[in-house]
Amino acid sequence: MQLIGKAGKAAAIAAIAALALTACGRAETPTTGGTAGGEAFPKDSSIGVALPQKTSENWVLAEKLFNDGLTSAGFKADVQFANGGVSEQQNQISAMITKGAKVIIVGAIDGAQLGTQLKQAKDAGATVIAYDRLLLNTENVDYYVAYDNFKVGELQGQALLDGLKAKKPSGPYNIELFAGSPDDANAAVFFNGAMSVLKPKIDDGTLKVLSGQTSFEQAVTQGWETENAQRRADTLLTGSYSNATLDGVLSPNDALARAVLTSVKAAGQPTPVITGQDSEVESVKSIMAGEQYSTINKDTRKLVEHAITMVKDLQAGKTPEINDDKSYDNKVKIVPAYLLEPVIVTAANVKTAYTDDPILGPITK
Numbered sequence: 350m351q352l353i354g355k356a357g358k359a360a361a362i363a364a365i366a367a368l369a370l371t372a373c374g375r376a377e378t379p380t381t382g383g384t385a386g387g388e389a390f391p392k393d394s395s396i397g398v399a400l401p402q403k404t405s406e407n408w409v410l411a412e413k414l415f416n417d418g419l420t421s422a423g424f425k426a427d428v429q430f431a432n433g434g435v436s437e438q439q440n441q442i443s444a445m446i447t448k449g450a451k452v453i454i455v456g457a458i459d460g461a462q463l464g465t466q467l468k469q470a471k472d473a474g475a476t477v478i479a480y481d482r483l484l485l486n487t488e489n490v491d492y493y494v495a496y497d498n499f500k501v502g503e504l505q506g507q508a509l510l511d512g513l514k515a516k517k518p519s520g521p522y523n524i525e526l527f528a529g530s531p532d533d534a535n536a537a538v539f540f541n542g543a544m545s546v547l548k549p550k551i552d553d554g555t556l557k558v559l560s561g562q563t564s565f566e567q568a569v570t571q572g573w574e575t576e577n578a579q580r581r582a583d584t585l586l587t588g589s590y591s592n593a594t595l596d597g598v599l600s601p602n603d604a605l606a607r608a609v610l611t612s613v614k615a616a617g618q619p620t621p622v623i624t625g626q627d628s629e630v631e632s633v634k635s636i637m638a639g640e641q642y643s644t645i646n647k648d649t650r651k652l653v654e655h656a657i658t659m660v661k662d663l664q665a666g667k668t669p670e671i672n673d674d675k676s677y678d679n680k681v682k683i684v685p686a687y688l689l690e691p692v693i694v695t696a697a698n699v700k701t702a703y704t705d706d707p708i709l710g711p712i713t714k
């Protein structure tokens with residue numbers, strides 16, 4: 350863990366929280382430490398898991414892993430996707446509370462829109478764990494379990510630079526920037542992590558963004574939807590690249606990287622150096638084929654396993670382990686976090702990166 354990364358991350362979270370801040374947001378003196386736990390609960394209790402939309406493979410995998418892991422630990426697993434959007438997720442969380450869930454694990458569609466339900470959950474005595482995405486503007490979140498999101502962005506930014514240099518030893522290089530969905534608290538953190546690496550190179554002229562679109566607000570992809578990224582890429586290519594080559598693209602995840610590549614191909618451009626995230630099967634194959642440049646390995650099995658470990662600790666009346674108590678300021682409190690380390694994957698290490706992964710291991714042998 351790097352201190353600079355952490356400070357930047359806290360600032361990034363604070364910045365988006367400030368953007369999303371509504372009248373109900375309160376900036377209290379931050380509190381840290383285990384706020385839940387203490388009282389054990391029956392081993393066969395209901396545990397709610399509220400997942401967002403299926404915008405990437407990691408969420409689909411998480412559904413199965415939560416169902417299997419919680420059930421085999423003896424709990425009643427109540428795992429729900431909210432493909433219909435925020436109000437569906439709000440209703441699902443309320444239903445979990447009504448069914449008596451002792452822990453509610455939330456992968457939020459919009460981390461700032463669940464305040465009422467999270468308060469209901471806490472009032473009913475449940476512990477709330479933010480999973481992968483932070484819950485914002487609420488004191489009613491006890492823990493956060495995620496991969497280090499700022500680090501993900503830093504790795505993406507560095508990979509883009511490395512890939513460009515490997516293709517052509519010196520710049521300037523033309524690049525475009527894509528970010529995730531602005532309602533997902535992670536999106537700005539990924540972008541800010543990447544920009545901590547790229548911005549100095551934009552400032553010194555090594556990197557050129559011909560569209561001029563360098564802010565997070567300009568780079569976002571609503572709903573993490575591939576159609577939106579593809580449409581924006583089409584527009585950028587028509588507007589700024591009819592007489593220029595697009596050398597590189599910062600893409601926040603694999604699904605959007607593949608969408609951008611589709612657009613680039615249709616425009617008759619050579620394949621740019623493009624980043625990704627999630628180690629999706631199609632993207633890992635694309636890296637092996639020399640198309641997509643990089644992805645990030647954030648093993649979902651480890652993340653779900655850690656969330657379930659927290660549930661088991663809470664069930665036994667123990668305070669779950671955390672390893673970070675200063676990075677994730679949700680604007681009301683600093684949420685005690687357990688962060689896992691993301692790993693960059695390119696053609697250079699793709700054959701060794703997934704040796705213990707049951708899906709990707711055999712593909713990359």
Ligand code: BGC
Nearest residue numbers: 404405482533535573602627
């Ligand atoms: C996750 C990414 C994922 C994205 C879109 C983010 O919150 O951290 O792994 O690619 O959501 O589903």
